[in-house]
Amino acid sequence: GPDEDLGQGPAGDRADQHLGEECARAHFAEAVGAYKNPDLWALYRRLKKIDANGSGYLSYEELSQLLGLPEFNLLFLFDLFSQQNSIVNSRELMTTVCVFSSARLGEKGRFLMSQFDASNTGTCTGAEIAQMSVAALGVLARCTGAVVKVKDVAGILRDELPGLLPVYRELLKKKGSSRAVAEKCFKEDRCIAQVELDQLLPSLQTAYDELPLAHPAPPGALPPPAMDWGEAAPPVAAQQAQVPHSPAGGGSAAARALRLGAIVLEQRTKQPLLTEAQVMKKHAEEEKAAELTAKADADRAAELAAKAEASVAAKAALLPAKGTLHIHGYSLADIESNMSSFRYLFVKSLSAALGIPSGCVEVLDILQGSIKVEFCLHPAGRQGDHRDGAALLGEVSDQLLDATSALRRGKFTEYAASAEILREGEKPRDDVAPPPAIMRRKVMCDAQEQAQDLGHRLASVLALLQRESDACEAEHEGLREANDEVARLDAQLAQLRQLKKDREEQRRREPEEQRLRLEEEERQRPFKEAREEEERTRKAEEEERGAAEQRQKAKAEEEEKFMRREQEAAANTQKDEEERFRREQKASEALPGPAPVRGGAGAAPLLPAPTFFRFDLMAMSGGALGPMMMLF
Numbered sequence: 001g002p003d004e005d006l007g008q009g010p011a012g013d014r015a016d017q018h019l020g021e022e023c024a025r026a027h028f029a030e031a032v033g034a035y036k037n038p039d040l041w042a043l044y045r046r047l048k049k050i051d052a053n054g055s056g057y058l059s060y061e062e063l064s065q066l067l068g069l070p071e072f073n074l075l076f077l078f079d080l081f082s083q084q085n086s087i088v089n090s091r092e093l094m095t096t097v098c099v100f101s102s103a104r105l106g107e108k109g110r111f112l113m114s115q116f117d118a119s120n121t122g123t124c125t126g127a128e129i130a131q132m133s134v135a136a137l138g139v140l141a142r143c144t145g146a147v148v149k150v151k152d153v154a155g156i157l158r159d160e161l162p163g164l165l166p167v168y169r170e171l172l173k174k175k176g177s178s179r180a181v182a183e184k185c186f187k188e189d190r191c192i193a194q195v196e197l198d199q200l201l202p203s204l205q206t207a208y209d210e211l212p213l214a215h216p217a218p219p220g221a222l223p224p225p226a227m228d229w230g231e232a233a234p235p236v237a238a239q240q241a242q243v244p245h246s247p248a249g250g251g252s253a254a255a256r257a258l259r260l261g262a263i264v265l266e267q268r269t270k271q272p273l274l275t276e277a278q279v280m281k282k283h284a285e286e287e288k289a290a291e292l293t294a295k296a297d298a299d300r301a302a303e304l305a306a307k308a309e310a311s312v313a314a315k316a317a318l319l320p321a322k323g324t325l326h327i328h329g330y331s332l333a334d335i336e337s338n339m340s341s342f343r344y345l346f347v348k349s350l351s352a353a354l355g356i357p358s359g360c361v362e363v364l365d366i367l368q369g370s371i372k373v374e375f376c377l378h379p380a381g382r383q384g385d386h387r388d389g390a391a392l393l394g395e396v397s398d399q400l401l402d403a404t405s406a407l408r409r410g411k412f413t414e415y416a417a418s419a420e421i422l423r424e425g426e427k428p429r430d431d432v433a434p435p436p437a438i439m440r441r442k443v444m445c446d447a448q449e450q451a452q453d454l455g456h457r458l459a460s461v462l463a464l465l466q467r468e469s470d471a472c473e474a475e476h477e478g479l480r481e482a483n484d485e486v487a488r489l490d491a492q493l494a495q496l497r498q499l500k501k502d503r504e505e506q507r508r509r510e511p512e513e514q515r516l517r518l519e520e521e522e523r524q525r526p527f528k529e530a531r532e533e534e535e536r537t538r539k540a541e542e543e544e545r546g547a548a549e550q551r552q553k554a555k556a557e558e559e560e561k562f563m564r565r566e567q568e569a570a571a572n573t574q575k576d577e578e579e580r581f582r583r584e585q586k587a588s589e590a591l592p593g594p595a596p597v598r599g600g601a602g603a604a605p606l607l608p609a610p611t612f613f614r615f616d617l618m619a620m621s622g623g624a625l626g627p628m629m630m631l632f
Contacts, residue, residue, distance in 0.1 A: 029100055032101055032224075034217040035224045036224075037101075037104070040103060040107075044114075056091060059086070105214070109197050110194060113129075123191065126158060131150075154186075164199065167191050171191055326369075331368070343366070364376055
């Protein structure tokens with residue numbers, strides 16, 4: 001959970017839960033201190049093969065298969081990391097191996113980042129970086145007994161990331177600087193990659209160089225297993241089969257892969273076997289390279305040892321100093337709910353104001369009585385800084401009296417404005433006799449608050465007035481918005497009440513309206529039936545007239561057709577008669593004697609052409625008999 005004390009471990013009662021610092025560190029350094037960066041990645045690849053199902057936990061047998069350590073060291077690690085004495089969290093184990101390995105700080109950071117990158121994209125969220133930090137501090141807590149809480153580390157890192165990473169700061173500017181937005185960005189936005197990690201690590205480099213973790217492996221450290229430990233070497237045929245003859249994809253990438261595979265295969269097949277002299281030469285080269293590497297490691301170890309000795313000597317000449325910071329106007333209850341954040345703010349503010357590492361400021365205790373912070377200032381003793389603890393304590397006192405100092409203008413300003421510094425053994429001002437009037441002394445107010453210079457006090461009062469004015473304006477604005485909202489809701493309520501009233505009135509009138517509607521229907525029914533009967537009669541008459549017109553039209557069409565046929569028959573008869581007459585005439589012309597004369601004397605009378613007469617009997621009879629045709 002978020003309040004779990006990581007320094008105690010999650011496994012319950014263990015035999016080695018209270019191991020001392022030297023014992024635990026010695027065991028870790030002996031087991032994994034010789035691991036370097038390639039060994040870490042080889043161990044990670046072997047873990048992926050052993051934990052094929054991705055459960056994230058290892059049994060004792062799998063742990064032995066992974067590390068290959070002697071039984072004593074395996075039992076120590078398993079007893080320390082096992083949960084319910086049965087399984088080991090693989091990520092916690094990999095973090096331990098990485099922290100106590102001989103890899104450099106940047107290499108350790110990149111390895112741990114790959115372990116906590118849940119998306120496997122090479123980028124992490126701020127929350128994942130916090131988990132990585134908590135895991136590393138939890139490993140160190142097993143050696144030091146310090147208590148590390150997840151919520152404290154996450155909260156401090158969330159507040160510090162904007163000042164450390166410009167990318168994260170720009171992201172917050174785009175999305176907003178509210179607490180909820182910052183929390184969402186910290187948990188969801190993946191903006192921390194290798195470049196951002198390289199920007200974060202320099203802030204730890206100075207403190208890391210002073211730890212034993214930065215030194216080379218101790219002489220008795222066990223060597224890491226070979227990178228191919230636990231894997232059978234494939235035969236030559238299998239090695240040749242591994243050449244990518246058919247790469248996926250196409251285009252130039254596939255062509256390059258095919259060409260590379262052909263070159264590798266050609267080198268493997270055509271390369272002759274080494275002679276004894278060549279084998280000896282190659283072995284000598286490998287031994288020389290190993291000697292150079294060992295020499296470089298020894299030089300690096302000697303350099304680090306020299307730096308450490310110089311730092312120790314410089315610090316030995318500079319003594320630390322203890323002091324107490326009295327913060328008036330506050331009580332311990334004001335910071336008790338967030339004590340870790342206050343402690344972190346105090347350390348960061350003092351170290352930044354004095355220009356020393358955070359590790360040089362040690363908080364001994366925080367007591368009641370307004371707020372009393374007992375602390376110790378350790379000299380840095382590096383880069384030409386020859387200030388001892390007393391000089392640092394005096395500089396803190398001077399900065400508390402100066403309203404423009406770094407301590408008074410930082411995040412600690414609300415506490416520093418009413419604070420006074422007391423050296424070890426010095427009593428508060430209220431407990432000592434007042435000095436002579438001619439001596440300059442600090443101007444004190446009542447016992448609740450230390451006085452400040454007038455300029456700073458005026459600025460504080462004006463800032464307080466402005467803050468209160470802004471708060472009052474915000475309250476008025478909120479009140480106006482609330483009144484507008486109440487007026488809008490009242491209008492909606494009035495509309496709903498009127499609508500409800502109208503509906504009730506409508507429901508009340510519905511029976512009477514139904515009765516009146518039924519009575520009106522009964523009264524109008526005879527008239528409706530009469531109109532319907534009249535409409536039916538009219539439609540029947542119209543249909544009868546239409547039928548008569550249709551019959552008359554059909555009869556007229558029949559008569560017209562009949563007259564057309566009669567005319568055609570008469571025309572045909574006349575044509576036949578004329579044709580017969582012409583034949584007879586031709587025949588008479590061929591015989592001797594006078595030619596017959598048509599219609600003349602002695603000639604056969606010719607029938608006149610038929611004549612047709614039409615009498616409209618309807619017109620003669622007044623339309624009573626209907627249209628008729630008579631042919632004469």
